[in-house]
Amino acid sequence: MFKFSSICLIAFIIGLNCCFTYAAISSQNLVPLTRLHRIYDNYNFIATESDASYAVANNGFIRQNVIGSVVLNAGDSVNELKSIYRSYLPGPTGKDDHLFTYSDSEVNLAVNTVGYRYEGVRFYCGLKANDFNATIPLYRFWTGVRHLYTTNYTEGNAILVTSGVGAYENVLCYIWQ
Numbered sequence: 001m002f003k004f005s006s007i008c009l010i011a012f013i014i015g016l017n018c019c020f021t022y023a024a025i026s027s028q029n030l031v032p033l034t035r036l037h038r039i040y041d042n043y044n045f046i047a048t049e050s051d052a053s054y055a056v057a058n059n060g061f062i063r064q065n066v067i068g069s070v071v072l073n074a075g076d077s078v079n080e081l082k083s084i085y086r087s088y089l090p091g092p093t094g095k096d097d098h099l100f101t102y103s104d105s106e107v108n109l110a111v112n113t114v115g116y117r118y119e120g121v122r123f124y125c126g127l128k129a130n131d132f133n134a135t136i137p138l139y140r141f142w143t144g145v146r147h148l149y150t151t152n153y154t155e156g157n158a159i160l161v162t163s164g165v166g167a168y169e170n171v172l173c174y175i176w177q
């Protein structure tokens, strides 16, 4: 939370008060994370506003609800927040998938061995509970066909019970109210 560099150390020694930056996340940096749904192949998706608008206009999704908020422009806090990368796997109806992850190695593996297309950082969030006051766990599940991102653990677990072949893949990150 406090940033300190050697330039700052010199400035501190000579008496300039520039050394400490408290990297709080102000509400102005938070944007809604929307849950979308595509009826014909039962695809649940998450997106910030411009991606949500695009998915509605071009890919047949409808908006469900706002599940929390995330940081779109991390600015000074980029090193402390988790960058969430998105990759897309084209596929036949019902089998395409979006992979959201903070792991470089998982992106590389997905792109190089499975055929996902890297689509860049989509948002930032906290890696641990209460990082920058982010309290809502965003869970990642594998449904047996594609990934599900939800703040409702019960929803993901119900899909696992039904599919029998899915997996709980842990908390992607923590988001804000």
Ligand SMILES: *[C@@H]1O[C@H](CO)[C@@H](O)[C@H](O)[C@H]1NC(C)=O
Pocket (backbone or CB within 6 Å): 023, 024, 025, 026, 131, 132, 133
């Ligand atoms: C966390 O919330 C408290 C109380 O609202 C606030 O004072 C503090 O600056 C917040 N911390 C961060 C890192 O946003």
Ligand SMILES: *[C@@H]1O[C@H](CO)[C@@H](O)[C@H](O)[C@H]1NC(C)=O
Pocket (backbone or CB within 6 Å): 152, 154, 155, 158
């Ligand atoms: C969570 O998911 C379960 C199972 O789909 C559902 O019954 C419940 O209403 C959901 N809870 C919320 C808060 O959306």
